[in-house]
Amino acid sequence: MIDELIHERKKKLDRVRMAGLDPYPADARRTHQIGEALKDFSKLEKKKKRVSLVGRVVAFRNQGNLFFLDLRDASGTIQLVVKKDEIRGDYALFRDTLDIGDFVEGAGILFKTKRGEKSVAVTTLRFLTKALRPIPSEWYGISDTETRLRRRYLDLLVNPSARDIFYSKARFWDATREFLKNQKFLEVETPVLEPIPGGADARPFITHHNALDTDFYLRISLELYQKRLLVGGFERVFEIGRIFRNEGIDAEHLQDYTQMEFYAAYASFEDLTKLVEKLYKTIITSAFGTLTITSNNMKVNWGKKWERIDYSEAFKKATGIDLEHTHIGALQKYATSLKLRYEPSDGMGRLIDGIYKKTVRPHIVGPAFLVNHPVVISPLAKRDPKNPHVTKRLQVLAYGSELGNGWAELNDPIDQRARFEEQSRLRVAGDDEAQMMDEDYVEAMEYGMPPAVGFGFSERLFAVLVGKPVRETVFFPSMRTKK
Numbered sequence: 001m002i003d004e005l006i007h008e009r010k011k012k013l014d015r016v017r018m019a020g021l022d023p024y025p026a027d028a029r030r031t032h033q034i035g036e037a038l039k040d041f042s043k044l045e046k047k048k049k050r051v052s053l054v055g056r057v058v059a060f061r062n063q064g065n066l067f068f069l070d071l072r073d074a075s076g077t078i079q080l081v082v083k084k085d086e087i088r089g090d091y092a093l094f095r096d097t098l099d100i101g102d103f104v105e106g107a108g109i110l111f112k113t114k115r116g117e118k119s120v121a122v123t124t125l126r127f128l129t130k131a132l133r134p135i136p137s138e139w140y141g142i143s144d145t146e147t148r149l150r151r152r153y154l155d156l157l158v159n160p161s162a163r164d165i166f167y168s169k170a171r172f173w174d175a176t177r178e179f180l181k182n183q184k185f186l187e188v189e190t191p192v193l194e195p196i197p198g199g200a201d202a203r204p205f206i207t208h209h210n211a212l213d214t215d216f217y218l219r220i221s222l223e224l225y226q227k228r229l230l231v232g233g234f235e236r237v238f239e240i241g242r243i244f245r246n247e248g249i250d251a252e253h254l255q256d257y258t259q260m261e262f263y264a265a266y267a268s269f270e271d272l273t274k275l276v277e278k279l280y281k282t283i284i285t286s287a288f289g290t291l292t293i294t295s296n297n298m299k300v301n302w303g304k305k306w307e308r309i310d311y312s313e314a315f316k317k318a319t320g321i322d323l324e325h326t327h328i329g330a331l332q333k334y335a336t337s338l339k340l341r342y343e344p345s346d347g348m349g350r351l352i353d354g355i356y357k358k359t360v361r362p363h364i365v366g367p368a369f370l371v372n373h374p375v376v377i378s379p380l381a382k383r384d385p386k387n388p389h390v391t392k393r394l395q396v397l398a399y400g401s402e403l404g405n406g407w408a409e410l411n412d413p414i415d416q417r418a419r420f421e422e423q424s425r426l427r428v429a430g431d432d433e434a435q436m437m438d439e440d441y442v443e444a445m446e447y448g449m450p451p452a453v454g455f456g457f458s459e460r461l462f463a464v465l466v467g468k469p470v471r472e473t474v475f476f477p478s479m480r481t482k483k
Contacts, residue, residue, distance in 0.1 A: 002133075009132050012097040016127060019093050023130035028105055030054045035075025037110065041118050045110045052107040053078065053120060054128060057100055067095050071106060079119040080106045088124050101131035145472075152476055165466055165473055168287050172462050173240060175286035176260055179279055185236040185262055190225035192218060192242065196438045199223030199380065201350075202245040205255075218244035222261040223380065223454065224441050227409060230265050230452055231444045238262035243458075251469040252401060252460050256478055261456035269392045269408045272453040273369060276396065276406060277306055280367070284465065295467040296399045298365050307368040309397070312390070314370070315352070318359040323352065323374055324389055331355065345430030349376040366398030379419040379435055381407035396457070401464050406455030413445040 016023045031052045037044060044051060058077065059070035069080040084091045098104070107124040136154050148155040148162075155162050177187065195214070197204040199221025209216050222239045229237050240260045247253060264271075284291055284302050291303035312323045319334060331351040335342050338358050342351060352374060364370075372390040375383060381391035396404030410416050420442065426434040463470035471477035 005134050006132055009099060009130070009134075012099065013130050013132070015093070016097050016130060019090060021093075021127060023127045025126070025128060028054045028128055029107075030105070031107075033075040034071065034073045034078045037120075038076055038078060038118060041110055045112070048109050050107060050109060051120065052105060052124075053080075054105045055103065057098060057102045057104060060098060060100055062095060067098075069098070069104070069106070071104065079113075079117055080108075080122045080125075081113070081119050082106075082122045082125060086121065086123055094125050097130075099131060099134070101133070101135045102127065103129035103131070146479075149471065149477055150479055150482065165468070166475065168466065169459075169462055169473060172283055172287040173258075173260075175283040176279070177240060179282050180238045180262055183236070183275070185238045185264070186234060188226065188229060188234075188237045188239050189241070190219075190222060190229075190239060194219050194225075196436050196440070197221075198435055198438045198441065200245075201435060203247055205244050205246045220245050222259060222456065223263075224438060226261060226263045227449060227452070227454070228441065228444050230263055230409075231447055231449045235265040235450075236262070249471070252463070254470055254474065254477060257459055257470070257474070259456055259458040261454065263409070263452055263454040265450040265452045267453045269394075269453060272406055272408070272455060273394060276394070276404065276455055280396065280404075287462070288465065293465055295464055296401075298399045300366055300398050302367050302398075304367075307366070309364065309368050309370050311356075311370055311373045314360045315356055318363075319355060321355075343430060345426070347376070347426045347429075347431065347434075349374070350426075350431060353377050361397065361402065362400040364397045364400060366396075368397045370395040370397050375419075378407065379423055380410055380416075382410045382412075383415070399464050401460070403461045403464060404455065404457040406453065409449070409452045409454050411445060411449040411451060413442055416445055417442050 013023055029052050031050075032040075034053055034055060037051050037053060053071060053073070055071040055073035057069050058072045059068075061068040065084040067082050069082065070077055071080050082091070082094065087094070105124075105126040105128055106120060106122045108120045108122040111119055111121050113119055136158055148159075156166075181187065193207070193209065193216040195216060197217040197220045200223070202220040204217040204220050207216055207218065208214070220243055222241055222243065226237050226239060238260065240258060242256060243259050244256050246255060249255070264275075267275075281291060281302055284293070292299065292301045294300075316322055321330060321334060328348050328351065331348060332342070335351055335355055338355065340354050340358055342354060371394050372384065372387070373381070373393040373395075375381075375389060375391055378391040378393050381393040384390050384392050392408035394406050395402050410419070420435065420437045423435040424437045427436065459473065460470055463473040466473060
């Protein structure tokens with residue numbers, strides 16, 4: 001059926017060209033966006049001001065000596081009324097060759113029909129683009145998720161709610177950027193290609209730099225280069241950029257996504273908690289117009305006082321395991337009881353993190369700060385001087401998900417080297433997500449890095465807030481090649 005429809009449209013295209021018209025001109029003469037024309041309708045109608053509007057035909061109704069088009073651009077939809085005795089050019093040609101999905105330019109005077117519908121009495125009509133394929137709603141609709149994501153342009157075309165998500169997302173990132181700039185942070189750009197991937201526990205993508213004849217990794221975090229900037233004399237920096245993690249796909253994880261991270265020298269851990277709470281309230285209000293949002297069947301009021309949850313206490317309450325007096329065998333046994341997959345090479349940090357994600361995190365409605373993480377799962381965070389077994393780290397939790405991560409930054413190069421060495425031992429033992437030794441970063445730290453805090457969140461935060469799998473909140477997610 002689709003082949004027949006395309007064939008018919010190609011025949012119409014040939015007819016347009018045979019009439020001497022260009023179905024794909026290089027220009028469009030627009031005086032107003034449709035939304036502007038509708039907003040100023042009364043004034044333009046009274047002055048009989050000629051307007052020229054452009055857009056896609058989304059409806060077509062033929063009544064013999066006149067036909068009606070619904071024309072849509074990014075700002076709105078309006079009706080065009082084309083009468084045989086008023087149109088310049090070949091009326092029958094337009095009537096018989098126009099299709100839903102075509103782009104046209106229509107010029108004329110605004111008026112209201114007898115039913116009161118705001119319309120344009122068109123005297124000049126011109127093709128801008130002749131569409132060769134019918135839009136999906138004409139012949140089978142578009143409801144299959146796989147199809148929607150593979151042909152996202154069709155999803156955006158026929159589903160206004162899909163477009164609305166991305167307008168909200170733009171406001172989300174705009175508010176993030178504006179907030180940080182107002183807090184005197186400098187926006188920076190750091191390398192996407194790195195000789196050593198660092199800043200997170202993740203499996204990286206590898207690529208080859210032909211000019212340098214060197215393998216590089218696509219960055220898995222924005223962290224370590226921003227902290228080098230602290231060494232270099234910048235005090236407050238942030239970046240919103242793409243990062244890449246060669247991991248599995250699920251509702252909250254992508255391999256190619258946007259993340260924000262900021263770092264502030266001389267700020268305390270308490271300064272960080274206050275700044276993060278203010279940041280979240282600002283961007284959520286900007287993107288959604290409210291601080292009370294329901295997602296994943298959980299209602300969260302982001303405007304209330306945020307709870308603080310101690311990592312070890314919550315872990316012990318959920319599992320009965322005291323993290324300061326446990327051993328790897330006990331963790332393996334408990335992980336097995338949960339049917340949690342793990343590798344024999346996994347260290348205590350990986351096991352603790354896996355058990356926590358199964359037993360503690362899913363039950364936290366939030367908003368809450370999870371604090372006092374064990375050192376073994378926080379290789380880049382400063383130890384708590386009151387308890388050397390835990391770190392000055394926080395995670396933002398809500399809806400049973402992790403929605404942000406921050407810490408007082410480790411700036412002791414000797415401690416940092418020791419933690420990297422421990423990570424390297426885990427990597428040699430088979431943990432390919434353990435962090436690599438980054439000698440250049442340790443050397444930079446040896447020149448002196450000021451005390452600092454850092455924080456980051458990814459577009460997972462936005463996806464959870466709108467209640468969608470994260471791949472549905474990016475324009476073109478990676479998909480398996482279709483044979």
